[in-house]
Amino acid sequence: MNKLRKDFLWGGATAANQFEGAYNIDGKGLTINDVELGASHGQTRQILDPIINSKYYPSHEAVDFYHHYKEDIKLMAEMGFKSFRMSISWARIFPNGDDAIPNEAGLEFYDKVFDELRKYKIEPVVTLHHFELPLNLVKKYGAWRSRKLVDLAVRYAKLVMNRYKNKVKYWMTFNEINSLFISDQPWHMAGIIYKKGENKADTMLQAAHHQLLASALTVIEGKKINPNFKIGCMLLYPCTYAATCRPEDQICARNKLLSTYYFGDVQVRGRYTNTCTSYINQIQGTFKTEPGDDAILAAGVVDFIGFSYYFSAIEGIEKIDQAEGNLSTGGRNPYLKLTDWGWQTDPIGLRNSLNALYDRYQKPLFIVENGLGAKDKINSDGTINDDYRISYLRDHIKAMIDAVDIDNVDLIGYETWGPIDLISAGTGEMRKRYGFIYVDRNDNGQGSFKRIPKASFYWYKQVIASNGNRL
Numbered sequence: 166m167n168k169l170r171k172d173f174l175w176g177g178a179t180a181a182n183q184f185e186g187a188y189n190i191d192g193k194g195l196t197i198n199d200v201e202l203g204a205s206h207g208q209t210r211q212i213l214d215p216i217i218n219s220k221y222y223p224s225h226e227a228v229d230f231y232h233h234y235k236e237d238i239k240l241m242a243e244m245g246f247k248s249f250r251m252s253i254s255w256a257r258i259f260p261n262g263d264d265a266i267p268n269e270a271g272l273e274f275y276d277k278v279f280d281e282l283r284k285y286k287i288e289p290v291v292t293l294h295h296f297e298l299p300l301n302l303v304k305k306y307g308a309w310r311s312r313k314l315v316d317l318a319v320r321y322a323k324l325v326m327n328r329y330k331n332k333v334k335y336w337m338t339f340n341e342i343n344s345l346f347i348s349d350q351p352w353h354m355a356g357i358i359y360k361k362g363e364n365k366a367d368t369m370l371q372a373a374h375h376q377l378l379a380s381a382l383t384v385i386e387g388k389k390i391n392p393n394f395k396i397g398c399m400l401l402y403p404c405t406y407a408a409t410c411r412p413e414d415q416i417c418a419r420n421k422l423l424s425t426y427y428f429g430d431v432q433v434r435g436r437y438t439n440t441c442t443s444y445i446n447q448i449q450g451t452f453k454t455e456p457g458d459d460a461i462l463a464a465g466v467v468d469f470i471g472f473s474y475y476f477s478a479i480e481g482i483e484k485i486d487q488a489e490g491n492l493s494t495g496g497r498n499p500y501l502k503l504t505d506w507g508w509q510t511d512p513i514g515l516r517n518s519l520n521a522l523y524d525r526y527q528k529p530l531f532i533v534e535n536g537l538g539a540k541d542k543i544n545s546d547g548t549i550n551d552d553y554r555i556s557y558l559r560d561h562i563k564a565m566i567d568a569v570d571i572d573n574v575d576l577i578g579y580e581t582w583g584p585i586d587l588i589s590a591g592t593g594e595m596r597k598r599y600g601f602i603y604v605d606r607n608d609n610g611q612g613s614f615k616r617i618p619k620a621s622f623y624w625y626k627q628v629i630a631s632n633g634n635r636l
């Protein structure tokens with residue numbers, strides 16, 4: 166018997182813009198995702214404005230959870246899900262982000278989703294900002310460059326936390342908040358494409374400060390609404406090893422983590438720490454604060470740390486071959502195998518990540534994304550045999566259990582990314598599938614949206630039923 170909690174939150178995770186579709190239904194406004202084209206393998210997505218209707222925009226229909234939520238939640242319940250992570254699309258609630266009154270139809274949609282989840286005793290875990298922003302806020306204010314976004318984001322957070330205070334207990338503020346520092350053009354993270362001549366370091370730090378304030382104020386306001394809320398941060402954890410035992414390589418590996426701990430430290434410890442100033446010095450940037458900001462950050466610390474983990478990488482002073490990844494990439498580790506998309510598979514890296522985060526913060530952890538993006542094939546008899554996915558997940562879950570059983574890490578739950586196939590955030594592809602459930606939809610936006618359980622569906626069901634004892 167493993168030592169996982171009896172109420173361990175097994176489940177899966179999604180994001181509105183990659184999952185819901187219905188981009189212009191029931192009063193929803195346009196978001197930054199709705200003006201992005203899909204991309205073919207290996208390329209990044211293209212951002213276009215204004216919309217060219219003849220092209221395929223992945224977020225427009227995605228896998229249409231909006232109209233399939235009952236069927237999808239039923240399938241999750243069949244697998245025995247204890248939790249389901251999803252995001253609210255800000256533009257369903259405030260179509261322009263700064264409207265005088267909220268959009269009731271948008272609010273009702275999430276009411277129905279939460280009620281359906283509750284019906285099956287599935288705990289919703291809600292991300293307030295998952296790589297999504299009403300497009301109007303980019304045009305009108307310059308997105309997260311502007312401090313105005315703090316007020317607007319907190320107003321949105323207060324409204325939804327109030328509305329759903331009896332339906333949702335677990336909240337997360339910003340998805341992979343540290344990816345703002347990792348991305349060359351943080352369009353998804355902050356609605357920002359750097360202008361020519363713009364000082365990137367300053368903009369980045371300023372946008373980060375605004376998001377950190379919004380996150381802290383969300384925690385403060387959330388606790389007033391319902392003191393039982395559990396509000397967490399969400400970090401992309403870029404597990405990094407030194408390329409060799411050369412001491413300088415160890416410094417390189419440490420440096421790789423600075424931008425992650427920058428956010429973690431503020432959200433968990435409530436202040437800009439020495440790690441933050443070390444990072445600021447390295448990138449030589451500055452940002453503005455206002456009186457009272459320190460007190461807000463100190464009061465708005467999170468209850469738990471949600472994080473995503475997909476792969477690890479190595480760093481060193483010598484030139485190293487680079488591996489693939491969607492955001493955080495790094496050097497190629499010869500000990501590790503690669504996925505179809507060139508990501509380095511490292512289950513033990515998950516155990517290492519859990520230990521690193523727990524050693525540093527001593528707060529409950531929640532794995533809210535882990536999984537394998539792969540090409541699935543439907544057999545002639547209609548079945549889908551995704552043994553490779555089972556094997557990836559099994560190895561990661563084993564490593565996770567070691568972190569709990571042997572290392573005594575405090576872990577709340579485990580959610581796989583994309584339990585039902587969805588659109589890739591990195592490339593906009595459909596054929597990069599993560600799910601236990603296949604969705605009939607291709608990269609040109611064609612298909613019936615039919616849902617088909619894969620072999621991993623039945624495997625995960627048994628994992629959950631045995632609380633991770635039968636893998």
Ligand code: BGP
Pocket residue numbers: 180183296340341401473491492534538582588589590591592597
């Ligand atoms: C994370 C994001 C998710 C998700 C995942 C997989 O960075 O939080 O939104 O998509 O990565 O990445 P991809 O979709 O690029 O395969």
